[in-house]
Amino acid sequence: MIGDPRFWRSGALSATTVMVAVLVILSIDTLRAIRAGGRNVPAYTVINRRIGYAMDAATNRYRPVLGGEELLFGRRYSAQEAAELIERGKLVIQTRACLDCHTMFGIGAYYAPDLTKSWLDPIWPSWQAMTQASSREEAMVRFLQNPDRYPIGIRIMPNLRIDRADAEALVAYLKWLSSIETNGFPARFGD
Amino acid sequence: MIYRSQQLALRYFAASMLLFGVMIAAGLLTSLYYLRVGFLLDVFHFSTAKILHIDTLVLWLLMGFLGSVYWFLPLELEREVEWIGLAQKAFWIFVGTVAAVAATLSFVQYGGTSAASLWLINQGRKYVEAPRWACVLIAAVLVLFGVNVVATALRARRMTGILAVLIADLIPLIVLFLNAFSAEPNMSKDLFWWWWLIHLWVEATWEVFIGCVLAWSLLHLLGASRAIVESWLYVEVAMVLGTGILGLGHHYFWIGTPSYWLGIGGFFSALEPLPLLGMVIHAIYDAGAHRHQILNRPAFAWLLAEAFGNFLGAGVWGFMMTLPQINLFAHGTQWTASHSHFAFWGAYGCAVISVIYLVLQKIRAGRGDFESQAWKWAFALLNIGLVGMSSALLIAGMAQAFYERAIGGSTFQAFLTAQANRWMTEGLQARVLFGLVFTLGYFVLLYDFWKIGKGRRAPETTLRKEASG
Amino acid sequence: MKPEELLFASLLLGVFALAGGAYGSFFAIGKLGRSRLLLFTSRVFFGLQAVLCLVLLRVSTLHLGWKLFLVASLLGYAVVPPLAWSALESLHGKEKGKS
Numbered sequence: 001m002i003g004d005p006r007f008w009r010s011g012a013l014s015a016t017t018v019m020v021a022v023l024v025i026l027s028i029d030t031l032r033a034i035r036a037g038g039r040n041v042p043a044y045t046v047i048n049r050r051i052g053y054a055m056d057a058a059t060n061r062y063r064p065v066l067g068g069e070e071l072l073f074g075r076r077y078s079a080q081e082a083a084e085l086i087e088r089g090k091l092v093i094q095t096r097a098c099l100d101c102h103t104m105f106g107i108g109a110y111y112a113p114d115l116t117k118s119w120l121d122p123i124w125p126s127w128q129a130m131t132q133a134s135s136r137e138e139a140m141v142r143f144l145q146n147p148d149r150y151p152i153g154i155r156i157m158p159n160l161r162i163d164r165a166d167a168e169a170l171v172a173y174l175k176w177l178s179s180i181e182t183n184g185f186p187a188r189f190g191d
Numbered sequence: 192m193i194y195r196s197q198q199l200a201l202r203y204f205a206a207s208m209l210l211f212g213v214m215i216a217a218g219l220l221t222s223l224y225y226l227r228v229g230f231l232l233d234v235f236h237f238s239t240a241k242i243l244h245i246d247t248l249v250l251w252l253l254m255g256f257l258g259s260v261y262w263f264l265p266l267e268l269e270r271e272v273e274w275i276g277l278a279q280k281a282f283w284i285f286v287g288t289v290a291a292v293a294a295t296l297s298f299v300q301y302g303g304t305s306a307a308s309l310w311l312i313n314q315g316r317k318y319v320e321a322p323r324w325a326c327v328l329i330a331a332v333l334v335l336f337g338v339n340v341v342a343t344a345l346r347a348r349r350m351t352g353i354l355a356v357l358i359a360d361l362i363p364l365i366v367l368f369l370n371a372f373s374a375e376p377n378m379s380k381d382l383f384w385w386w387w388l389i390h391l392w393v394e395a396t397w398e399v400f401i402g403c404v405l406a407w408s409l410l411h412l413l414g415a416s417r418a419i420v421e422s423w424l425y426v427e428v429a430m431v432l433g434t435g436i437l438g439l440g441h442h443y444f445w446i447g448t449p450s451y452w453l454g455i456g457g458f459f460s461a462l463e464p465l466p467l468l469g470m471v472i473h474a475i476y477d478a479g480a481h482r483h484q485i486l487n488r489p490a491f492a493w494l495l496a497e498a499f500g501n502f503l504g505a506g507v508w509g510f511m512m513t514l515p516q517i518n519l520f521a522h523g524t525q526w527t528a529s530h531s532h533f534a535f536w537g538a539y540g541c542a543v544i545s546v547i548y549l550v551l552q553k554i555r556a557g558r559g560d561f562e563s564q565a566w567k568w569a570f571a572l573l574n575i576g577l578v579g580m581s582s583a584l585l586i587a588g589m590a591q592a593f594y595e596r597a598i599g600g601s602t603f604q605a606f607l608t609a610q611a612n613r614w615m616t617e618g619l620q621a622r623v624l625f626g627l628v629f630t631l632g633y634f635v636l637l638y639d640f641w642k643i644g645k646g647r648r649a650p651e652t653t654l655r656k657e658a659s660g
Numbered sequence: 661m662k663p664e665e666l667l668f669a670s671l672l673l674g675v676f677a678l679a680g681g682a683y684g685s686f687f688a689i690g691k692l693g694r695s696r697l698l699l700f701t702s703r704v705f706f707g708l709q710a711v712l713c714l715v716l717l718r719v720s721t722l723h724l725g726w727k728l729f730l731v732a733s734l735l736g737y738a739v740v741p742p743l744a745w746s747a748l749e750s751l752h753g754k755e756k757g758k759s
Contacts, residue, residue: 003418003422004418004422005352005418005421005422005425007422008421008422008425008426008429009352009421009425011425011426011429012425012426012428012429012432015429015432015433016428016429016432016433016436019432019433019436019437020436022437023436023437023439026451026452026455027383029449030383030443030448030449030452031380031383033447033448033449034377034379034380034383034446034447034448035377035380036377039449040379040447040448040449041377041379041447083376086376086377087376088304089376090374090375090376090378090381091304091305091306091309091374092304093315094309094313094314094315094316094374095301095302095303095304095305095308095309095312095313095315096301096315097238097239097242097301097313097315097320098315099315099316099317100237100238100239100241100242100315100317100320101236101237101238101241103523104378105378105379105382105445105446105447105523106445106522106523106527107317107382107446107523108317108523109237109238109241109317110523110524110525110527110528110591111224111225111237111238111241112606113602113603113606113607114523114601114606116445117601118603121602121603122602122604123602123603123604148232148233152603152607153607153610153611154228154607154610154611155228155607155610156228156229156232158232158233158236159233160301161303163304166304177378180378180379180447181447182445182446182447183444183445183448183450183453183515184445184519185444185445185519185522186519186596186600186601187519187520187596187597187600187601188596188597188600188601189600189601189602190600190602191600
């Protein structure tokens with residue numbers, strides 16, 4: 001039996017078919033969970049809310065915590081405005097190839113910090129002072145527009161000609177990103 | 192007699208080796224940014240060097256695969272490949288496209304916030320940064336390649352097991368590439384589909400593709416029987432797709448996807464060393480069973496390196512970091528880079544080099560022994576360089592996982608602190624040194640490709656000379 | 661998983677797989693050369709792998725499911741080399757018989 005290639009061919013075909021079928025079924029459920037507004041990924045209007053990240057005793061992992069209203073740039077974005085902002089943010093991320101230095105969800109290049117929870121980084125209060133900005137989002141915008149003016153330790157981010165509108169879209173993107181349920185990645189963030 | 196398709200194969204191999212060189216150069220450049228603060232700032236971004244490094248990686252392997260198929264296909268079907276004229280033109284389109292993309296990325300680097308930038312300059316998605324116009328042409332070349340294979344099989348009215356597997360594999364290979372055009376705003380969704388392209392290309396369709404090429408190599412290198420080789424190929428396909436398809440799940444741990452992927456992805460990817468161990472056993476068996484028939488020692492040595500490299504790089508290195516509890520800290524650090532260097536080399540790099548040696552022996556038959564000192568040097572330098580780089584990155588990555596992730600909590604400050612850690616900086620320095628060893632190996636390899644099998648004349652020529660003298 | 665355990669556990673896992681690879685390789689080379697010494701060496705490596713598995717079960721804080729997986733994969737490592745070897749021999753033996 002094992003000398004007959006047809007035996008192994010049937011084995012290969014059935015293994016592949018079963019695995020593809022399982023993958024398709026799981027993918028359907030996963031795509032439902034990760035659409036904006038799905039059970040793991042909040043709607044884009046989450047940028048109007050306060051976002052936190054804390055240890056959840058029940059699941060024994062870090063999870064995003066969504067709080068009350070906390071406006072971004074003092075504005076309340078409608079669903080459509082938020083979607084447009086996020087779309088623009090993503091376009092900035094792709095055109096400037098952010099993920100060829102940084103990572104998001106740990107995916108990208110390992111030359112610069114991970115941005116998954118960058119909106120929540122404890123560094124912003126001190127950077128607010130450094131950039132003489134009135135808020136966290138304003139500090140982020142100032143940094144993104146002129147990163148080479150604020151050298152940070154052993155990495156300097158190049159100036160990527162990001163204008164004010166681009167920078168605001170990026171900040172909104174990072175705020176939304178930090179609200180996604182990532183199964184506890186990164187762990188112990190900010191501890 | 193050599194088919195036109197085989198001449199095309201030789202061109203693909205030459206282009207592949209050239210891009211291998213570009214990949215090494217870009218890799219060396221990339222490694223220097225870690226050593227000097229502000230290196231080439233605002234002149235040549237780290238991201239650009241990095242893009243050139245990883246995109247040429249994909250391209251030199253892909254061109255090596257295409258070359259392999261264009262070499263073996265006419266032998267398999269005993270006839271010229273259909274539409275070969277078009278394929279020859281497509282080769283130059285492919286090369287021209289790659290050159291234009293490299294020039295754009297080097298001199299323009301990035302564009303403004305508009306869709307035009309995605310079409311013309313840079314798509315900014317890891318591995319598929321090439322602008323859309325280039326992706327359209329590359330897709331066209333791949334489609335034409337598929338047409339070549341299918342049309343030749345139809346015209347020959349013949350179907351072998353290896354060919355059937357190859358044709359079935361070409362469909363997902365081309366369809367998955369369509370994701371190269373995506374600009375999905377939702378990062379979770381974007382990465383979900385992106386992994387279908389990256390993982391299912393690299394760990395499923397490419398594995399099957401290289402399986403077909405290796406099956407032909409075994410037929411020609413060892414003169415193994417077709418029934419055995421085809422059985423081997425089916426077993427390989429069953430194992431690769433049986434573990435690889437749901438192994439996709441180990442990329443779905445942390446991107447916003449549901450938590451059941453932790454179990455599924457962890458299970459199937461932790462299973463992976465077992466089939467790879469089976470392949471090591473097989474390689475050793477072949478080495479023993481056929482030791483008197485092996486006339487092409489370099490090709491066989493690289494085949495062995497492939498089996499062991501795959502087990503170590505994909506198997507052992509992967510197993511160290513794939514369980515979710517560990518991956519939570521190891522993911523997205525230099526540790527990952529260590530694993531990917533070793534795994535790509537073991538799974539694909541060694542195989543392409545092996546096939547090139549096989550082909551060189553065929554085209555230089557009758558021109559002397561197919562043996563040299565240089566191939567051993569190249570083999571040693573490249574493998575020592577690669578293992579050294581992977582080990583250095585492993586040390587740096589473990590330091591990063593420990594100080595930045597586990598202790599520091601992954602903040603910006605934790606990142607900076609870890610980058611300045613001595614284990615990290617010295618690991619990255621050692622990586623550069625081993626990178627230089629690897630580079631040296633590359634040049635020796637090129638020299639050997641040029642010289643091997645050409646050296647001495649065949650014995651009867653000498654005799655004739657003596658007789659006339 | 662505690663920070664101090666992270667590297668320890670992953671190194672143990674790496675050496676676990678490596679020992680499995682050494683066991684398989686020495687087994688195959690020993691079979692080829694009909695060398696008792698090499699076959700014995702292969703068993704030593706398998707023993708090492710089993711010990712590492714035990715250490716991981718006792719010491720690490722891997723979840724129960726992964727510990728069970730480790731035990732199952734240890735069994736996998738035990739049977740893959742002899743199974744692969746006898747399959748290869750019977751395949752090739754048949755071939756020789758034909759010719």
